[in-house]
Amino acid sequence: MGSTKDEVQVSYDVSNEFFRLWLDERMNYTCGVFEGTDNLEEAQVKKLNVIHDFAKITPEKRVLDIGCGWGANIEFLAMDKGVKDVNGVTLSSAQFEEIQRRNVPGVTAECVNFFDYEPKEKFDALTSICMIEHVASPEEARNGRAVDLYRRYFKRAHELTNPGAYFGLQTILRNFVPRTKKDIQDIGWVTYKIFPGGITPRMEDIVMGVNPYWEVVEVKTRREDYGKTCWHWRDRLRKNETLIREKWGNEVFDDYDRYLSTCVTAFDKHYQSLAQWSLRRID
Numbered sequence: 461m462g463s464t465k466d467e468v469q470v471s472y473d474v475s476n477e478f479f480r481l482w483l484d485e486r487m488n489y490t491c492g493v494f495e496g497t498d499n500l501e502e503a504q505v506k507k508l509n510v511i512h513d514f515a516k517i518t519p520e521k522r523v524l525d526i527g528c529g530w531g532a533n534i535e536f537l538a539m540d541k542g543v544k545d546v547n548g549v550t551l552s553s554a555q556f557e558e559i560q561r562r563n564v565p566g567v568t569a570e571c572v573n574f575f576d577y578e579p580k581e582k583f584d585a586l587t588s589i590c591m592i593e594h595v596a597s598p599e600e601a602r603n604g605r606a607v608d609l610y611r612r613y614f615k616r617a618h619e620l621t622n623p624g625a626y627f628g629l630q631t632i633l634r635n636f637v638p639r640t641k642k643d644i645q646d647i648g649w650v651t652y653k654i655f656p657g658g659i660t661p662r663m664e665d666i667v668m669g670v671n672p673y674w675e676v677v678e679v680k681t682r683r684e685d686y687g688k689t690c691w692h693w694r695d696r697l698r699k700n701e702t703l704i705r706e707k708w709g710n711e712v713f714d715d716y717d718r719y720l721s722t723c724v725t726a727f728d729k730h731y732q733s734l735a736q737w738s739l740r741r742i743d
């Protein structure tokens with residue numbers, strides 16, 4: 461169901477050093493918010509603030525970040541927002557190693573599948589920044605199973621929370637099928653080669669999937685922000701071309717250049733978009 465651990469490793473375990481070369485310094489691997497800035501580092505902090513506010517997080521709340529990557533958001537919550545009990549789950553061993561290396565006080569992480577995660581206590585707030593793209597595979601979506609799989613994810617999120625909890629969620633959106641042969645081929649290639657086992661959800665699938673567990677309080681779309689984020693990532697990747705070709709080989713550089721170029725086009729042409737959601741637990 462969705463990406464397996466082996467498939468997640470294809471997406472995130474190329475090498476932490478490789479991703480550090482072209483992500484922001486906190487290593488957010490998701491869309492930033494370019495409001496009043498063209499700077500990637502600032503845009504990523506603005507994004508983390510939006511998700512923090514959408515989840516109504518305060519320092520005394522116990523928080524879980526589902527699909528926590530290399531730890532950008534959990535570190536931000538603990539260090540910048542003073543949250544004392546921050547928890548994260550990732551399915552990537554390389555990301556988990558990086559979180560352990562950072563060793564941030566107040567942060568606990570596990571390398572576990574979210575659906576198998578059994579925390580000791582429930583949470584007062586949830587965040588999840590672009591993990592739901594791994595919850596249904598292209599085949600499952602094609603067979604009409606995506607909404608059921610998203611509902612299973614939102615049900616589990618509900619089970620893990622206390623009454624009154626809010627959930628700050630970020631998701632890529634699959635808006636419509638590309639209009640040219642090249643764009644169809646490129647997006648298909650990114651889906652199967654770079655993010656195997658996953659597919660970006662449609663907005664209406666999320667709206668249906670949250671029921672009957674979460675109420676949508678607010679949604680903000682940010683298609684252009686994701687286009688800009690991918691542009692910055694590709695710019696940094698290209699500035700490190702020689703080093704990347706030497707250390708990881710031509711295929712890694714060429715694949716990541718093609719993938720990020722495909723994303724720049726996909727957001728520009730509205731094939732894909734991005735949404736940030738504030739969800740309130742239905743009690």
Ligand SMILES: C[S@@+](CC[C@H](N)C(=O)[O-])C[C@H]1O[C@@H](n2cnc3c(N)ncnc32)[C@H](O)[C@@H]1O
Pocket residue numbers: 463468472487488489490526527528529530532549550551552555572573574575588589590591594
């Ligand atoms: C695109 S990355 C986003 C990481 C991070 N939230 C960020 O903003 O940089 C997707 C994350 O979801 C995690 N993930 C995917 N499937 C998962 C699962 N079943 N259980 C836990 N984590 C999962 C991956 O390991 C990865 O950390």
